[in-house]
Amino acid sequence: MHDLEQDKIRDRAYQLWDRAGQPEGREEEFWYAAERELAGKGAGDGSARAAEPEAPPVVPGRLS
Template identity: 70%
Template structure:
């Protein structure tokens, strides 16, 4: 793997916006629909989805050393 942080960022997992939106709505709804936390739920949803999806589903190659 490259030690260049810019290359690492470019290879970051890409999650479709509609999947993030749906997860964020679900999280917001389960937390009793608080006002003013849109970004927090968006980022929480994005983190959850990234950890759930293996690299093969997102198009990122898995490096073997």
């Protein structure tokens, strides 16, 4: 994955996580939601609700 792609994912994941109230321990699920959304697998409307993940995978440290 290119750095520019990762930067976009990181920025979108942060937006989703922030809008959800910055829940502890759920950073990774927002990372994956941002990946899906930016890959065109999300709802396409850019809303945080549409991109909110179904199941939280656990992979610590991605948003750090």
